[in-house]
Amino acid sequence: MRLCVAMAVLFLVVGVFPGCSQAPDELGLGYSGAVHAGNVRLLVDETWTDGQGVRHVCQEIFDAVFEMVDQAEEFILVDFFLLNDFFYEPGPGLRPLSQELAERLVAKRKACPEVAIVFITDPINTVYGSIPSPLFEAMEQAGVRVVWTDLDALRDSNPVWSKPWRLLAKPWGTGPGNAVANPMGEGRISMRSLLKLLNFKANHRKVVATEKSLLVASANPHSASSAHWNVALRVDGAGSALALESESAILDFSGGKVGTAVPAVRGALGEHALPNNLELLTERRIKEKVLALLGGAEAGARIDLAMFYLADRDVLRALAAAQGRGCRIRAILDPNKDAFGRTRNGMPNRQSADFLARAGTPLRWADTHGEQFHAKMLYVEQPGGSATLLLGSCNFTRRNLDNLNAECDLAYAAPASEANMVRAREVFDRWWSNPGGRTYTTEYATYADPSRHRRLRAWLMERTGLCTF
Numbered sequence: 001m002r003l004c005v006a007m008a009v010l011f012l013v014v015g016v017f018p019g020c021s022q023a024p025d026e027l028g029l030g031y032s033g034a035v036h037a038g039n040v041r042l043l044v045d046e047t048w049t050d051g052q053g054v055r056h057v058c059q060e061i062f063d064a065v066f067e068m069v070d071q072a073e074e075f076i077l078v079d080f081f082l083l084n085d086f087f088y089e090p091g092p093g094l095r096p097l098s099q100e101l102a103e104r105l106v107a108k109r110k111a112c113p114e115v116a117i118v119f120i121t122d123p124i125n126t127v128y129g130s131i132p133s134p135l136f137e138a139m140e141q142a143g144v145r146v147v148w149t150d151l152d153a154l155r156d157s158n159p160v161w162s163k164p165w166r167l168l169a170k171p172w173g174t175g176p177g178n179a180v181a182n183p184m185g186e187g188r189i190s191m192r193s194l195l196k197l198l199n200f201k202a203n204h205r206k207v208v209a210t211e212k213s214l215l216v217a218s219a220n221p222h223s224a225s226s227a228h229w230n231v232a233l234r235v236d237g238a239g240s241a242l243a244l245e246s247e248s249a250i251l252d253f254s255g256g257k258v259g260t261a262v263p264a265v266r267g268a269l270g271e272h273a274l275p276n277n278l279e280l281l282t283e284r285r286i287k288e289k290v291l292a293l294l295g296g297a298e299a300g301a302r303i304d305l306a307m308f309y310l311a312d313r314d315v316l317r318a319l320a321a322a323q324g325r326g327c328r329i330r331a332i333l334d335p336n337k338d339a340f341g342r343t344r345n346g347m348p349n350r351q352s353a354d355f356l357a358r359a360g361t362p363l364r365w366a367d368t369h370g371e372q373f374h375a376k377m378l379y380v381e382q383p384g385g386s387a388t389l390l391l392g393s394c395n396f397t398r399r400n401l402d403n404l405n406a407e408c409d410l411a412y413a414a415p416a417s418e419a420n421m422v423r424a425r426e427v428f429d430r431w432w433s434n435p436g437g438r439t440y441t442t443e444y445a446t447y448a449d450p451s452r453h454r455r456l457r458a459w460l461m462e463r464t465g466l467c468t469f
Contacts, residue, residue: 024283024403027153028249032285033242034276040412042389042420043232044427045219047093047371048438055369056438057093061219061232062101065208068234069104072115072210076108079120079207079247079408081220081393083135086185087340088223093371101221102135106142117144120250122203123151127182128196129174130189147256149203149406157404158200158465169195200468203250203406205282206232206393207243214239216280216392216410218308218376224340228374229366231306231391231427233410233420235278242280243408250406279411286394286409287314287401293380293388294318299326302381304428306332308374309395309469311348311462320359331356332431334373335365335447336469348397348469350449351458357444364432364441376409379424387416389424397469398462 024030043060050056069076083098090096105117119139126133140146152170156162169192177190183197208215217232219225250256281289295318297303303322310316310333323329333349353363366373376394381387392409394400400407414421431440461467 024155027253029282029406030284030403031246031249031282032279033245034279035238035242036274036276037235037238037278037412038274039236039238040278040420041234041236042423042427043215043217043234044423045228045230046427046431046440047227047229047368048440049367049369050439051437055093055227055371057227059095059226061215061217061230062097062221064232064234065101065215065221066104068208068210068213068215069108071212072108073112074211075116075118076105077118077120077207077209077244077247078105079203079205079250081122081202081204081206082125082222082225083121083220084125084133084184085135085223086182093227094223095226096223097221097226098135098223102139105139105144109142109144113143118147118251118256119144120147120149120203120205120247120254120256123148124184124197124202127184127189128193130176130193131182131187145256147251147254149250150254151199151201151203153253154201154406155404156199156201156465157399158198160464160466162199162201165195165199200399200465201405204393204400205250205406205408207247207408209240209243209247211240212236214243216243216408218374218391218393225372225374227371229371231375231377233389233391233412235410239278239280239410246280246282246408277413281392281409281411283405283407284401284403286390286392286407287312289390289409289411290315290378290396290401291318293378293390294322297322297325297327297380298383300383301327302379302425303327303329304331304377304379304425305329306373306375306377306428306431307349307396308334308372308376309336309348309397309400310352311397311458311469312401313459315396315401316352316355319356319361323356323359323361329361330428330432331361331363332373332428332441333363333365335368337447338368338370338372346447346449347454347467348458348462350447351455353444354448354450354455357448363444365444365447366431367439367442377424379421379428381416381421381425385416386413387418387421388413389421395469399465399469
């Protein structure tokens, strides 16, 4: 009875208070563009434990990012959600990625001042104006153009909170203060900044583009996240124009501009005579692609899913339907138990996994030890030999898929025999089977949670937005 009353009050609040009225299309979100790419490389960061329980980390993504920075001759455009030292403590398998990237960009500006550098990011890196960022200050002093995403322009993913917040708290702004402890790390922040944080909005993208290359990843240059499992696609010689077009939306509503680099790269569009095999997708277009891939999977198709957060009901139903059609589905999920030294309650993945397990889907959990299984990757291989690899920043949740957060993925289509498709299968198989004395994953029973109460709670949290996933 109490739950019913609470739900009624929540939905009443959502209906009564006004919210953000600007549609995603008006903001330029929900972008899709396609091009032919002939030089694509799958990059993987992975963590495992050996027979003695020692953690090992193997990383490729940010070494590629740094190489792209060094090779750029005209411009560098980056869009990263997290770049800060919050929660970071040096230790085995960890590296100060935030400092490394910031120093790399500063050095690039000093060595090549003719190279324009634009860094789009999320205001969470200053806890919404409460804590100065020496890393961003150093970049700005070196001439890097820093653009802080205007999160107020995004739709309210937590309308129960955001709608009254707009009326009662937003007029007071944000800024430094010491009213409450910083939930992101050391120090204290203002109450105004904490109230803004509870909107749970984000520019969650992870994109690097130069005139030569494009990289889209699930990884942040975040020091405390440097042992996380992640995946990325690097594309040389194509795709940068798509990234600039999609990023121009963030720049436009956040008061920035791409600059002269846009027309220089856009001129290369349409020059490829070969059919398009690479799509850059943002926000809702990612969901449409996911549902199309799952809905179009024929009996016998191989579907491998590696996901940090899985909760979207449409995606779950599409997976169950594909399972019912005879597709060979496997899923590796993060157990949602680790968050920078804090213990989480397993939501939403354990509840989503229970749904899939009841549909007959084989599942395993990443065997994490403080780090997170942060990959967001879907591989679909048809019986005829064609395959599609989809990856990027986007978790499969309402907040990530329904034009709420800013997200970016790449979908790469090629024959199953193509090198990146072979590697995608090999990586997933390695994580699944734990070969050579390495432990990557554990069996489903380890974190299985059939509780109906928690399943309802996870559903309610996602539908109302009263959660961080």
